[in-house]
Amino acid sequence: MGAGLRREKRKCFSMQSRTKWYLVLPLAGLVLASTGCSKLRARDQLNKGVRAFKSAQFNEAIEHFKNAVALDPSLVNAQLYLATAYQSQFIPGAPSEDNLRMGEQAVDEYQTILKSHPDNVNAVAGLASLYYGLSKFDLAKQYYQKQVDLEPSNPVPYYSIGSIDWTLTFQPRMAARAAAGIGDQAQPFVSGKKPSKEALQACEQVREKNLPLIEEGLKDLQKALDLRSDYSDAMQYVNLLYRERADVSCTDPAARTADLKMADEWADKALKARQEETLKAQQAPSTAK
Numbered sequence: 001m002g003a004g005l006r007r008e009k010r011k012c013f014s015m016q017s018r019t020k021w022y023l024v025l026p027l028a029g030l031v032l033a034s035t036g037c038s039k040l041r042a043r044d045q046l047n048k049g050v051r052a053f054k055s056a057q058f059n060e061a062i063e064h065f066k067n068a069v070a071l072d073p074s075l076v077n078a079q080l081y082l083a084t085a086y087q088s089q090f091i092p093g094a095p096s097e098d099n100l101r102m103g104e105q106a107v108d109e110y111q112t113i114l115k116s117h118p119d120n121v122n123a124v125a126g127l128a129s130l131y132y133g134l135s136k137f138d139l140a141k142q143y144y145q146k147q148v149d150l151e152p153s154n155p156v157p158y159y160s161i162g163s164i165d166w167t168l169t170f171q172p173r174m175a176a177r178a179a180a181g182i183g184d185q186a187q188p189f190v191s192g193k194k195p196s197k198e199a200l201q202a203c204e205q206v207r208e209k210n211l212p213l214i215e216e217g218l219k220d221l222q223k224a225l226d227l228r229s230d231y232s233d234a235m236q237y238v239n240l241l242y243r244e245r246a247d248v249s250c251t252d253p254a255a256r257t258a259d260l261k262m263a264d265e266w267a268d269k270a271l272k273a274r275q276e277e278t279l280k281a282q283q284a285p286s287t288a289k
Helices: 003-017 019-024 027-054 058-071 076-088 097-116 121-133 137-150 155-179 197-227 232-247 253-283
Strands: none
Touching: 027 058, 027 076, 058 076, 076 097, 076 121, 097 121, 121 137, 121 155, 137 155, 155 197, 155 232, 197 232, 232 253
């Protein structure tokens, strides 16, 4: 705690203990003094919460952040830390009620921030990540797109939209393949000179639904790579989306072959980029003392 804050806290305590002041102070002055002291106590609670948070004492941190928000609802940093503390305990994909409740509490806190600060990029990014972890992909894409609008030079939300688009295309395609009895992943969705009418119809239905998402995902991933040329995770998802497009080429084997070739090239690029990342990490000077 800074010396200035300690002095102000002592001043507040002194003012509150001198009851004679309250007999002579004008009402407006009394309100201002009380408000100022509440804000100081809120900052003190925020500082204590941050220390607990950095020590991974999340439950203790949450209580301090709650106190800070109650004392000063305008203290946005306390609101952000409270939401982050909830989010830190949320495990994406874990189905337990306690875990889902923790995620929803984080969502509520971020939403509260956005009501008064609709362009707070930290709250927007936090919500996007939470909705992704909660498998609410449409909402996740909505907030990642808002993050793009607020931070157009940040490659992460573009990458995230691309990865969601792959998830939204992969799952229904696999379900359709299973329904068609195609278990061998090396086997095309539609194969042979005279594919069955059922297989062809299933492929066309998946293509109609998935192709717009595939094209959107490839576009956003390319934007992420324009902003960060060594983004290996983005390269890997480009590879995966080309494979999605290849499998719904249906009656166009040449298009399938071309997309698989592109997928292999991007897989190689991703592998090379990861190897370079590993090498840089190994060559980086150690900071250990």
